[in-house]
Amino acid sequence: MRLSTRARYGLRAMVDLAQHYSPDDPVPLSQIAERQKLSEGYLEQLMTFLRKGRLVRSLRGAQGGYILVRKPDSITIGEILRCLEGSLSPTECVDEEICERAGNCPTRLLWKRINDSIKTVIDNTTLEELCKQSEN
Amino acid sequence: MRLSTRARYGLRAMVDLAQHYSPDDPVPLSQIAERQKLSEGYLEQLMTFLRKGRLVRSLRGAQGGYILVRKPDSITIGEILRCLEGSLSPTECVDEEICERAGNCPTRLLWKRINDSIKTVIDNTTLEELCKQSEN
DNA sequence: CTAATTCCTAGTAAAGCAATAGGAATTATA
DNA sequence: TATAATTCCTATTGCTTTACTAGGAATTAG
Numbered sequence: 337m338r339l340s341t342r343a344r345y346g347l348r349a350m351v352d353l354a355q356h357y358s359p360d361d362p363v364p365l366s367q368i369a370e371r372q373k374l375s376e377g378y379l380e381q382l383m384t385f386l387r388k389g390r391l392v393r394s395l396r397g398a399q400g401g402y403i404l405v406r407k408p409d410s411i412t413i414g415e416i417l418r419c420l421e422g423s424l425s426p427t428e429c430v431d432e433e434i435c436e437r438a439g440n441c442p443t444r445l446l447w448k449r450i451n452d453s454i455k456t457v458i459d460n461t462t463l464e465e466l467c468k469q470s471e472n
Numbered sequence: 473m474r475l476s477t478r479a480r481y482g483l484r485a486m487v488d489l490a491q492h493y494s495p496d497d498p499v500p501l502s503q504i505a506e507r508q509k510l511s512e513g514y515l516e517q518l519m520t521f522l523r524k525g526r527l528v529r530s531l532r533g534a535q536g537g538y539i540l541v542r543k544p545d546s547i548t549i550g551e552i553l554r555c556l557e558g559s560l561s562p563t564e565c566v567d568e569e570i571c572e573r574a575g576n577c578p579t580r581l582l583w584k585r586i587n588d589s590i591k592t593v594i595d596n597t598t599l600e601e602l603c604k605q606s607e608n
Numbered sequence: 609c610t611a612a613t614t615c616c617t618a619g620t621a622a623a624g625c626a627a628t629a630g631g632a633a634t635t636a637t638a
Numbered sequence: 639t640a641t642a643a644t645t646c647c648t649a650t651t652g653c654t655t656t657a658c659t660a661g662g663a664a665t666t667a668g
Binding site: 338467 | 473474475484560561562563578581582589590602603605
């Protein structure tokens with residue numbers, strides 16, 4: 337049940353954007369990559385997910401870069417991770433009822449509980465909180 | 473963050489063993505495979521994990537099969553899943569402090585919270601509970 | 609015009625997953 | 639003792655995903 341680097345690196349990029357947030361000042365990828373020690377080429381692909389999910393917007397050309405589309409306190413970690421990884425549920429059967437056993441499945445009960453507990457965490461934590469708490 | 477079939481099928485096998493639990497009566501793999509509609513060959517490999525993790529014991533030869541090593545009410549789901557999948561944490565860095573950033577990492581904070589929430593669920597649910605609740 | 613930047617597509621090496629196959633070892637029982 | 643039922647062990651394989659790298663096109667500020 338490990339998260340991919342996609343989710344981990346992508347979230348780090350978002351944290352970096354939050355830490356350098358200013359509504360009219362885009363951050364170029366090269367800076368993020370250097371500060372976070374991540375491959376610029378790979379990060380670029382991750383930014384595509386975040387852009388298509390409307391969590392960041394991009395400005396092309398010189399002096400361009402990326403900006404958060406909303407303030408860090410109104411972006412949840414859940415939004416970010418789902419944008420990068422798709423569903424975060426432990427099994428497919430908690431998202432869609434695919435299985436004929438679904439009605440009376442002991443294990444599905446458990447998968448739902450795990451799913452809920454993860455959701456509770458990620459949907460109730462904002463990007464800002466994450467940045468603030470690590471400052472202490 | 474999907475669980476592998478290893479964890480899902482393996483847990484189903486354990487549930488099956490719990491539902492047919494009798495301390496001196498082993499359940500042959502062929503029965504589990506048929507009831508759960510799982511490949512017997514693959515299940516066999518999963519049972520190896522569970523046996524080496526001392527959650528089941530096996531009896532070879534005719535009339536042989538597998539038995540839970542303890543009563544279903546004293547086996548937690550956490551034990552079972554870890555036995556099948558290894559660590560269930562979302563990142564390596566919550567198990568071992570591998571990363572030089574660890575001391576001041578906003579994202580690690582989050583991974584720990586997710587990890588705790590999963591642990592709370594799986595370490596406080598027993599095999600018996602799971603079986604009982606689905607009977608209703 | 610130039611340099612800095614994002615955007616897009618394609619390719620690729622490595623790893624892990626989900627099996628399948630085949631046979632050896634063990635044991636109850638007829 | 640022979641047989642059938644069973645677990646145990648090892649190897650192989652096809653498939654998918656991951657985590658990149660490479661190269662160039664498009665855009666824009668100065």
